[in-house]
Amino acid sequence: MSQNQNQNENQNLSQDNYRFQVNLSGMIDILSNHLYSSPRVFLRELLQNAVDAVTARKQMDDGYEGRISVEVTGSGSTATLMIEDNGIGLTEEDVHEFLAMIGQSSKRGGKGLLTEETSFIGRFGIGLLSCFMVSDEIVMLTQSAKGGLSLEWRGKPDGTYSIRRLDTRMSPGTRVYLRCKPGCEVYFDPMNLQNWLYNYGALLPYPITLHAEGLSRTINVMRPDWLINPELARGKRDEALRFGERLLGERFHDFIPLFTSSGRTGGIAYVLPQAVNLNSKKAHRVYLKNMLVSESAENILPDWAFFVKCVVWTDELQPTASREHFYENEKLETVREQLGESLRRELMRMAEVDPDRLQHIIRLHTLSMKALAAEDLDFFRIIHRWLSFESSFGRRQLGELLDEGRDIYFTLTLDEFRQITHVASAQSLLVVNGGYIYDAELIDGLAQVYPDMNIARLLPEDVSMAFTDITREERLQYYENIRHADAALQRFRCQVELKRFKPVELPSLFTLSKESSELRSLEAAEQVSSSELSSILNTLGSAYKEAAYSTLYLNLDNPVVSRIFSSAESSMLVAAVEMLYVNALMMGHYPMNRQEMAALNLGILRFIDWGLSAGTPQTERKDNDDGF
Structure with missing residues (x-):
């Protein structure tokens, strides 16, 4: 061998x-x-x-x-x-x-x-x-x-x-x-x-x-010495910001150290340099025993903390089989709560020692701050003056509105606010738009911070109570025209009220009852649904039709309305009232149905025809001066 x-x-x-x-x-x-x-x-x-x-x-x-x-x-x-x-x-x-x-x-x-x-x-x-x-x-x-x-x-x-x-x-x-x-x-x-x-x-x-x-x-030359105690990163601001940029691929200007009571989980929460949507993906980077487990952990912080992007390190959480996520269990819930508490404490500390820094974060991430304030009264007490809200006096910080010394009213929906904002501002009523997420909840909760202040919800019909009724003589004078106008809008399930109110530049105001609002929503859904679903929605809507009436308030102080109701031409009156109705819908940002769109198109054609058949340039100029 x-x-x-x-x-x-x-x-x-x-x-x-x-x-x-x-x-x-x-x-x-x-x-x-x-x-x-x-x-x-x-x-x-x-x-x-x-x-x-x-x-x-x-x-x-x-x-x-x-x-x-x-x-x-x-x-x-x-x-x-x-x-x-x-x-x-x-x-x-x-x-x-x-x-x-x-x-x-x-x-x-x-x-x-x-x-x-x-x-x-x-x-x-x-x-x-x-x-x-x-x-x-x-x-x-x-x-x-x-x-x-x-x-x-x-x-x-x-x-x-x-x-x-x-x-x-x-x-x-x-x-x-x-x-x-x-x-x-x-x-x-x-x-x-x-x-x-x-x-x-x-x-x-x-x-x-x-x-x-x-x-x-x-590869890993720069291993921060503040991994053991994240609070030490405060003294190495530039190093911590460079570290976040290298790991997360984004340039940051501020951060908040994170830690839990056990000391077994810590991290750095980098404040995002731009505002983000509530539904934006929360992608945090989490290391388990110093090894990256997830680049897109979504359940490591509370939902309200969507204004930060975090690097978190832990040795106490349980990874899934892929070691790319963590099991949702009691331990993770505890860590999430404590990291959220760490964020909250730092924001409250800023209010005392660095209010300008906190105000910058609030201006940039108002929605996230409101989300936290809505669930934490102590935090709300500290930051409420810096939170901004849309109001009948424009978008203002709550502190500025409080300094006005007025009663504060709020609406629950954006539709309600749009219906009353013009009238409310003309009457110097301070009304806050509560139609955005958390806003109504926060304004309603303001009573716990200022128990002696008058804070109440305002309905569109409450504002209409401030309207001035026309006189008995005017009611007799305009009786027939009011009847024609009311009949013209019956097909839209809308009644006409002739009032005087401010501002005089506002010719009409459209208000909805609760039933009418729900019926409009059902009808809008019915028009874009399949025949089977449309039938179901129609059946649901039939229960509202008797009570589902809206109201169109016409302002007799407005020169256009005054001229319409002084006209003896009934066809002109009907067309003008229908146009005022659809104009009020557009001012209130209400989506119009097919019937209302048809009324708008027909009204435009009528006024074009009347304009073309007008006798003299002088008449045309007079019409234009009156707003037609």
């Missing part, structure tokens, strides 16, 4: 082949399409395995210094990635336990890591398995710090793996080699790797070095 034959035979004796105890192809499909948000998480899993290995070895030797190295050779489809750590390594028994039984914890003791608090968060087997998303073969070289032979482990996506015992002894630690799978070149690009390694490992206590294209760079 030749020497080469002997060597091959000996090599075969030292290599054993095995099968994974799992449906590997099915598992890879689950990882790719269901569990992980992107194949790039393979890098996080490799990094996490390395961190866990370094952490485990550090527990054996306090003087040991851990390090992690990532190297890329080649480019494109020929690229190979290697990640190496000088951690605890694996024995052959470990390899079988953690790699054959996919999903087995890399922490001994018989308890799964997702249900036990430990310094490890990885699952070595399923983490390494994620590499099949970007490589057709995984090669791992490992040497246990506990001794034994160095091992080579090769895994393939067909469900087989082999273990070869090496003659040469490695230094303790593990190396994992991946060759680029066709179509996965983006995951081996050095620039992408540099960014992703920083995203995942910016807070890690062990240095991560990337070797690529002939250069070496340490």
Whole structure:
């Protein structure tokens, strides 16, 4: 037998082949399409395995210094990635336990890591398995710090793996080699790797070095010393702002330190430099045991805190199987409440020591501040004067309105405010528009801050009580015209009232009863619904039709209305009243139905015809002077 034959035979004796105890192809499909948000998480899993290995070895030797190295050779489809750590390594028994039984914890003791608090968060087997998303073969070289032979482990996506015992002894630690799978070149690009390694490992206590294209760079150079106590970031403002810009990709001008009573969760809440919508996505970056878990955590802060974007680090929350989110449980609820309380306390502190800074945040993020004030009376007491509201005196800060010394009225809806704002301002009534979210609730709650102040809801009919009735002589004089006008609007279920009120520039005011408002909403929905749904809505609307009457108040002090009702031409009166009706709808921002649109179009045509048939230029000028 030749020497080469002997060597091959000996090599075969030292290599054993095995099968994974799992449906590997099915598992890879689950990882790719269901569990992980992107194949790039393979890098996080490799990094996490390395961190866990370094952490485990550090527990054996306090003087040991851990390090992690990532190297890329080649480019494109020929690229190979290697990640190496000088951690605890694996024995052959470990390899079988953690790699054959996919999903087995890399922490001994018989308890799964997702249900036990430990310094490890990885699952070595399923983490390494994620590499099949970007490589057709995984090669791992490992040497246990506990001794034994160095091992080579090769895994393939067909469900087989082999273990070869090496003659040469490695230094303790593990190396994992991946060759680029066709179509996965983006995951081996050095620039992408540099960014992703920083995203995942910016807070890690062990240095991560990337070797690529002939250069070496340490990824996590700036690991803030205020991670232990976020309040220390106040003294390093510029550093904290640069840190947020690098991690979150946005330039910030202010931040608030976050912490919980246990000290096991902390972070920095960066104040967004622009106003955001209430329904905007809350995308916070959360690190579990210093490793990035989620770039878009939405449930880590209270709903009202949508004016900040946070970097949060924790060692007490329970990750989901993908390790990209957290389980919604009692622990998460407690952390969320305490982080929200941390934000609230800082805002209240600003009111005492830095009110200009707080006012800037309130002006920029009024909606979020109102959301917090609506659920926290103490906070409302402190900031209420700086909150702005739309009123019959324009958009003003509440403090300015309070200084007027007037009674404060508010409406519950935007429609109510639009109906009465012109009349209310003319009568010097201070009315706040409560139609926007939180506004009515806050103004109503103002009575708890100022119990002696008259604060009440105002209805459109309450304002109409301030109208001046026409005299008995005028009622007799205009009786027939009022009757014609009222009859003209019956098809719109609207009655006419002739009054005098201010401002005189306002010819008409449209008000809705509760029943009429609901009926208009049903009819609007009916016009754009299917025939089946329209039939149902029509049936619902029939219950309102008897009581669903609106009112059109016509202002006799207005020259246009005065001239209309002084005219003996009934056809002109009917057309003019219909035009005043649709004009009042438009002023009140009410959507018009088909019948009302038809009345508007017909009225325009009538007045064009009358204008064209007018006798002389003098008549036309007189008509124009009167507003027609």
